Amino acid sequence: MHTKQSFQTLRDELEAVKRNLTGNPVRFRNCLKSLYCDLFNFDSCPKCEYGWEQHGRQCYYFSTNYLTWSESRDECRQKGGDLVQIDSREDEKMNFDDDMFWIGLTDSEKEGTWLWVDGSLLNESLTFWNGSEPDNWTVLDPDGEDCVRMGEKTGAPDLKCWFDFSCNASYRSICEKPAETGHFKLS
Numbered sequence: 001m002h003t004k005q006s007f008q009t010l011r012d013e014l015e016a017v018k019r020n021l022t023g024n025p026v027r028f029r030n031c032l033k034s035l036y037c038d039l040f041n042f043d044s045c046p047k048c049e050y051g052w053e054q055h056g057r058q059c060y061y062f063s064t065n066y067l068t069w070s071e072s073r074d075e076c077r078q079k080g081g082d083l084v085q086i087d088s089r090e091d092e093k094m095n096f097d098d099d100m101f102w103i104g105l106t107d108s109e110k111e112g113t114w115l116w117v118d119g120s121l122l123n124e125s126l127t128f129w130n131g132s133e134p135d136n137w138t139v140l141d142p143d144g145e146d147c148v149r150m151g152e153k154t155g156a157p158d159l160k161c162w163f164d165f166s167c168n169a170s171y172r173s174i175c176e177k178p179a180e181t182g183h184f185k186l187s
Contacts, residue, residue, distance in 0.1 A: 046179030081177030
């Protein structure tokens with residue numbers, strides 16, 4: 001009887017999730033995976049906390065706050081992650097509503113030496129710079145452009161490009177952290 005009741009509760013949660021996620025197939029698929037793991041009690045299924053979106057074995061938080069690059073990084077760290085690192089073309093094609101986000105790439109230590117927030121060098125064979133970027137433009141900020149934001153490439157809305165920008169500008173950001181195993185509430 002207890003199992004039947006648990007199954008009915010999960011079915012009700014699934015229906016509520018379906019209603020809330022209509023039109024977002026990625027988010028819907030991830031919630032289905034989470035419900036499947038809960039239903040069959042798989043503690044080894046990777047999951048993300050409420051408010052984070054799962055993509056593979058990583059969790060992403062899309063901040064709604066417009067902050068400088070450093071403030072954005074602080075926000076990500078407070079949430080247990082850091083600014084996103086783009087490790088593959090697949091990461092670059094994630095779907096989001098707004099197209100301008102800080103990512104975890106900067107050359108603030110040495111001009112032209114691009115480092116990810118974990119200290120690793122940018123793999124030059126895997127870059128998504130737009131046109132003549134990075135250009136270290138100094139018109140708006142005499143210190144130049146040492147931080148990177150992701151933005152939509154004109155004419156290619158499915159591909160996000162990188163733009164170096166003043167670290168003092170305010171944008172939303174994407175935080176990243178590994179998915180954890182165990183159970184999290186969906187809401």
